[in-house]
Amino acid sequence: MTDTPLHPTLAKITQRIIDRSRNSRQRYLDRIRAAKQQGKVERSRLGCSNLAHGYAAMPKTVKIEMLRENVPNLGIITAYNDMVSAHQPFKDFPDWIKDEALKHGATAQVAGGTPAMCDGITQGYAGMELSLFSRDVIAMSTAIGLSHQMFDGGLFMGVCDKIVPGLMIGALSFGHLPAVFVPAGPMSSGIGNKEKARTRQLFAEGKVGREALLESEMGSYHSPGTCTFYGTANSNQMMMEMMGVHLPAAAFVHPYTELREALTRHAAAHLAQNIRSGNIKPLGEMLTEKSFINALIGLMATGGSTNHTMHLIAMARTAGVILNWDDFDEISAIVPLLIRVYPNGKADINHFTAAGGLPFVIRELLKAGLLHNDVDTVVGRGIHHYTQEPFLIDGKLEWRDAPDTSGDDEILRTIDRPFSPDGGLRLMKGNIGRSVIKVSAVREGCRIIEAPAIVFNDQREVLEAFDRGELERDFVCVVRYQGPRANGMPELHKLTPPLGILQDRGFKVALLTDGRMSGASGKVPAAIHMTPEASMGGNIAKIRTGDIIRFDSVSGELNVLLDEAQWSARTPESIDLTANGAGCGRELFANFRSLTSEAETGAMSFGGEFA
Known part of the structure; x- marks a missing residue:
């Protein structure tokens, strides 16, 4: 793909962010480079007793491989639970990853689990007051899992609202390790979003009862996978594509399909092979100012979640990159809206994917000079790799170019005929x-x-x-x-x-x-x-x-x-x-509430370097 010159306003904003972040970014890079184990696997720094504890539960065949000092070990951080529909499909992923790693000269262990709460369940109740801070708990639990220093790379499994930002913050705290993020995919389409919204409004007016409302809601949220409206969860998945930490177009493939298993296995194989060959950068060096700006651009081009005016800022700050709301506002002004998915339209994320999906959007943005192509991704240099989508042909993965035309221009449009001239x-x-x-x-x-x-x-x-x-x-x-x-x-x-x-x-x-x-x-x-x-x-x-x-x-x-x-x-x-301070676990989060920064600086409870 021939690069179109970068839009001059985007170039100006990008340089401003680079200049603003120069000192904090350098401090971050110095820190993660100092943490890197040069020329050896990470676990080689551990003593014999420490290693014995790390190997103890492994099958004998895996122990034999782990005793080899040139065999990388992959750490899996999983947000699996079987209550949250988006995370229930992760149950089988660790076994696939371990199996595939062994086939490609590596081993893998589940390094740790993180909580994954559902805002849809807690909405309007006391538990919702733990939701935002669950992101920071996830970040810390990710760091705890990786703190054993047994791992040469990470596979991070999460989908929903606070889970992916928390995983990214935790992964970036171990930014000297390469990483791949592994999604689970959306549920199949249920009842139409317009019908669902109408039933909610009728219930609020007292015109239908709870039984009708529950039937409508269960017709929408009905199976394993991510909710299909374009909220924070699916915005997360979009941003991971735009930042190049997924395999291309992996975000919106349904769970429990052959293609989803093939993509999960390929993520493990790809990471193992590239660690062995040295062809993949550590996550903290791979993600630059331009990577985070690409995520911001994607947010505007797709009408994504306002939650990311906090979460994207928090993720970027972890890597020493300082974004603010002026950047969001000015980028929104130059990036046209290319998709209409509920709540910005009637369609859901499956309809969007069928019409051409993110590979189509990324290609259109590149054509207009509205995306940085000079970035590193988990599959190589350039976000243009993400203009392709995966297919399983005779049991083998194959990536093909996105369609030239939208499958439905009421859902997805080209850059020269957007739904809106700005990102909204x-x-x-x-x-x-x-x-x-x-x-x-x-x-x-x-x-x-x-x-x-x-x-x-x-x-x-x-x-x-x-x-x-x-x-x-x-x-x-x-x-x-x-x-x-x-x-x-x-x-x-x-x-x-x-x-x-x-x-x-x-x-x-x-x-x-x-x-x-x-x-x-x-x-x-x-x-x-x-x-x-x-x-x-x-x-x-x-x-x-x-x-x-x-x-x-x-x-x-x-x-x-x-x-x-x-x-x-x-x-x-x-x-x-005082009534906010106790009940439903809220008393455990008193320090989070007292330490958190403002929304524009990411609402982070860590303080210090990140505040």
């Missing part, structure tokens, strides 16, 4: 602070609102006010004390149906919060991740019911329309947060 993510800022909004799913006439605030300190208060009929008006719904330090920053999806109903009744409504809405952000304009959050003295805590708010997601203006002197003189209103 905006930076909102003004006298309240800084926040982000996903406008790609918001109708044109609903993007600018000037209306009184109604202030709430809990999402349940909003639902109760709706049930009492108190919200039948134009208003900006302000839900504060929902940030990382207040209560772990839960997602507020239960607000979407009632606010959507009010919008459908002709009222102008918007949401302003220091909490999250994630990749399922829908038709109601929502300025989220407000920074500084209320618990850190942010100005969102100064808003009072009745204040007029100018909410303009076209220009990015977000202001309380008060005289500057009057606004400056007003003090933040504090509330009692």
Whole structure:
């Protein structure tokens, strides 16, 4: 593929990020290079007693191989459990990987497991307040698994919201090791997303009962695999492709298929062979500023999850790369929206894949000079490798070029005829602070609102006010004390149906919060991740019911329309947060809440180098 010159604005933004990250990136590289065991397998530094513990549980044939000092050992970090549909398929992956590693001159061990919680299960309940910080727990448990220093490379198995970012943060803390990320794939398509959303709204209006709602939900979430809407989980998979840490187009192949098993086995074989030959870079050196920028571009071109305005920043910071919301905003302005998948459209991720999928998107971005091709990936130099998709021909894997034309231009389009000229993510800022909004799913006439605030300190208060009929008006719904330090920053999806109903009744409504809405952000304009959050003295805590708010997601203006002197003189209103501190395990996360950084710096609880 002939490289198109890089878009000049992208080149300017890229250089700015490189310059901003220069010192922190060099410190990271120095650290991981110092950790590298030169010319020997990692375990060669361990003493005999230490090694005996590491070998003890292995079959005799594997022990024989591990005693050879030129045989690499692959560490598997798995997020398997059989409750979360996206992670249940990982059950058999370690056996396939171990079998394939032995065939290619390597051994493999399960180095450790990580938790993998489902936001869909905890949504609206106390457990959701552990969700964001589960990312940091996953990162730490990944590091614990690798800390035995038995491994020469890693295979990382995860899919969903916090799991992949946590695995990546943990893997980058051992960035001197090469790595491949191994996905499990989406479930088959269930009932249509439009039908599902309609039933949810009817339930919120009291027009159908719980039995009908449960039947609808189970018709959508119905089998092993990732949920098929384009939320944080599938945005994760897109970003791993854009960063080149998957095998090309591995993300959206269904579980329990011959092709999925072949791809999993090939990941192990490929990593083993390339460690032996020295043809693969350590993860921390492979992923550069441009790799993370490619992920950001992919987020905009596909209308991905707003959660990654935190997670991508956190992953990048682990590798010494400093991104901020200005970068997101400016890249969004130049990257056109090429796909429409629910909640930005009616289709699901399977329809998108069938229409041409990520290989088509990557090729279109490269053609327009809107993607960095001069990056390393697990399959070699250049993201152009990811313009191909895998097939299993007579039992052998074969990659072929993506189709020249979209299979459905209501789902996937070329760069010269996009759904929108920009990526649909905006930076909102003004006298309240800084926040982000996903406008790609918001109708044109609903993007600018000037209306009184109604202030709430809990999402349940909003639902109760709706049930009492108190919200039948134009208003900006302000839900504060929902940030990382207040209560772990839960997602507020239960607000979407009632606010959507009010919008459908002709009222102008918007949401302003220091909490999250994630990749399922829908038709109601929502300025989220407000920074500084209320618990850190942010100005969102100064808003009072009745204040007029100018909410303009076209220009990015977000202001309380008060005289500057009057606004400056007003003090933040504090509330009692002790109820957030215990129950459902929340007491174990007190240190996370007290240490976490702001949303724009990744909401990281590690402090130090990463804050």
